[in-house]
Amino acid sequence: MLYQAAYAAEVSLFMTHKDDSYNHVLKYTGLLGGVQVFYVLMSIIRNKFTALFIGTWGMGLADLYNRTAELIGNTTNFGIAFSAVRHLAELQERGEQKALTLYVKLIRTWTLLTALLGAVTCLILSPWLSHLTLGDYHTAKGYALLSPMVAMTTLLGGEAAILKGMHRLRRMAAVSALGALLTMAVTIPLYWWLGVHGVIPVLLSTTTVVFLLNLHAATRDFPYRVGLFSKRLLSRGMHMLKLGSAYIAAGILGSGAEMGVRSFMVRTSSLAEAGLYTAGFTLIVSYARLVFVAMDADYFPRLSAAGDDVERRNFAINRQIDVLVLLMAPFLILFTLCLPLIIRLLYTPEFLHAVPMALCAAGCMFFKSVYAPISYLSLARGDSFVYLVMELLYDVVFVAAVIAGFYYGGLWGAGLGLSLANLFDLIAIFTVYSWRYGFKMERTTLRRCVLQFGLLLVGLFAAAQPIWGAKVALGGVVFTVSAGLSWDLLRRETSIAARWTALRQRFLNKK
Template sequence: MTRDNDNNIYRLITRAAALFGGAQVASILCSVIRTKLIAVWLGSTGVGIIGLYNTAIETITALTGLGIRSSSVREISEAEASGNRHKLAHVATVVKRWSWFVGLLGAVVMISLAPLLSRWTFGDDEHIWGFVWLSCTLLFNALLSGEQAILQGTRQLRKLAKCSVYGAVAALVTSVPLYYFGGIEGIVPALIVYTAVTCLVTLLYRNKEIPAANLTLRQTAHSGKEMVVLGIFMTVSSFITTLFAYIFSAYLNYKSGESAVGYYQAGFTLMNKYVGLIFAAMAMEYYPRLAGVCHDTPLMSRYVGQQNEMMQLMLLPIMALFIVLHPFMVRILYTAEFYAINDYLLLAIQGIPYKAISWSIGFVLLAKGDGKLYFITELLSDSITFTLNIVGYEYFGLQGVGASYTIGFILYLIIIYVACRRKYGIEPGRKSWKATATTIVATTAIYVAYILLPLLAWILTGIIVALSCVMLYRKWKNPAAEAQ
């Protein structure tokens, strides 16, 4: 690959991160506004009912969705990269039909379980029809996911970002009046409208250039087999991760009570939801690009290395600011009571550089469609992290859990690197490892300075943020200059 192509990749990564980072911030803002209005108009009861309904919807979606939203991106990306329009039409048609299937399956399951869901969730039979009506949201979500996968796989990234932002805004505007005028009775209609409008916006922006392929049901089922198998592995892995998290929360509750669970959830949310925004944003562009070259190991290695370099460059200023500003962030997002998580945050943030490079390497398994190895590595990682969490909390409290977060990602990096290196010959390259080491050294220095000399930590943070912004700007506007 030439230097010009390398520079184009750096610029592509930077712009994709800005595009989807902005889209995610807009979507989160809409969600915050919606939640705030619901809390004001319906109170804690309304918020609780919505949460229970959404939990049921998400659970059934996870069980019946077969992971198609994520696994299908690989198939579409590979077809798009081949340049064979007939193959692309074939795969897109398969994805759309399977989306209809899992959507209808989810709806039927929810309708069938409506009486049980009402009793298990609310302890009565008064919400049976609520679950029956909400079954249509599973179909809307499935169709939405299929179209999003096609947009992502064909690299229609700007359209995908527009779907996210416009869908969130339109859904907010159309659903909020139902809460205001309908009160508690308006919850079910509002949830349906919210999902339907989001789906409609995505359908308006769907890739209309891909024609429908003429396939029989048997051909559709056979062609989707590999996609579904990978999706099932991903779904089971996600379920196990959630299960371990639940067991650890139950352990915390047994050991120290609900307040300990609250502290842990608050800290974990800060690390994964807010700091993790950049990971989710960059995955939208990185995954289909990597899947498109899944048969070219040297090029995959180059892409992995470049992705990690940019990840480290973007995360370094965020981590530096996080270290010096975390007390203010905790105070703004929670209350002074949650200062108890400060030590957890300071230790956990040190694991982000290891998470970035292991994340970059880990996508190789999804791009290759190696669901079995993906499942094994994720299971090992979850088991190790869970064990470290228990040991860390037993001996050091929340501070130990923060340390286990970092140690867990160090061990996961070793696991995923060895697995991808031995099976596929993937090597991120010297520049990538150097970028990772630079981030680790810089953030460790700021951490030590923050503990011993806070003023020095602020000075170092200012220098790092300024240099990182200059380098990112050069990557954005004139990447060739950065390579010289």
């Protein structure tokens, strides 16, 4: 009876914070998402000049280099940047400063070792990578020069993990904003000066800038220390490698899948066509990702803290889905309606061929906003096998769907394949995680998802209309309804309406 009373009191206390949960999710989505908006604005300017100076061919080459470096980094970093966050957050919660200092030293030691491994691997494999991706050895030197980028990306992941584990979200936001500004300031002059030959210098210099910013932010709490020759310290890091093994395997599979799709496009079509796919992918996927920025930094630690409490886990997941869907649906509707204008603004008219692909791919981000919060369950539970199997399943379907779509339909087929692959992932994750972890989607959450998806389909139909009048009229109505439903939930479940009223009143009083 005493246990039941204590449990009931705990549930009651938890439920009293039900409204605060929406506020919490929205707060950190807003903080990091707001920074991402600034990042996107900087990217818009950067991509505009990049398109002008190096064209579709150059953008295709830059993306291929990026994906290859990402694949090598994911293959050699052992997932330390992800696996370290969980234990850091636990030590921070308990206030064990001495253990924290030692664990940070452990993280930096292992990230330095894996960074060196990544650089050497990239250097050795550069001729093979050139032949694999482009069918010749002309870019072998370029791949070899990516070695420092691979190393710094791994080191950057370690410093970012420290900031996440210590919950330094505001500092992370500041670093992200400054990094976006400096990246733009470096990229534009180099591409103007060197053209396509500036791809490697741009990748190296921008990675260096972002790494140094994260290093500076993390060393404010913990001065940089490593123990490369400490057997005790090295042996204690084995648990990180074990925990991160599934994450790293999933990263390898994901990067390999992306690289495989782009290599197929280059070999069967052209590098310019791959550049158009990259532009469409960037427009829909990369810019829409700003909605997900709080997932790793805030949501994952909260879900992990729920432990074996199924009710608390389901509550957190449903709230996260609600917020992601209510932000994603209106964003996608408005974004797709304005795509032709956005492409002219961000790129050049030759990139307008990416519009059909982007429209067909829009569904993938909506599906992701539903299944992403659920997919974190396996990581929060430390169930690496399930996580790896689900990632492998998605990657196989992704490659098959996108390649088949591109083969039979060109760019728009690739976009449709991307959406269908994510729909499959949603169904698979929902089915498996409901059975294994007891996940249940609330009826209200399900209704919101279905309603907003229906509105998104109508919005995409409007965006595909060739007549501007019909597009604006129908699309405007659909966007208004979608945004109105989202605002209604925010108004009822959070304090955003009260804050907006107070802000408006303060402004009026000043006048």
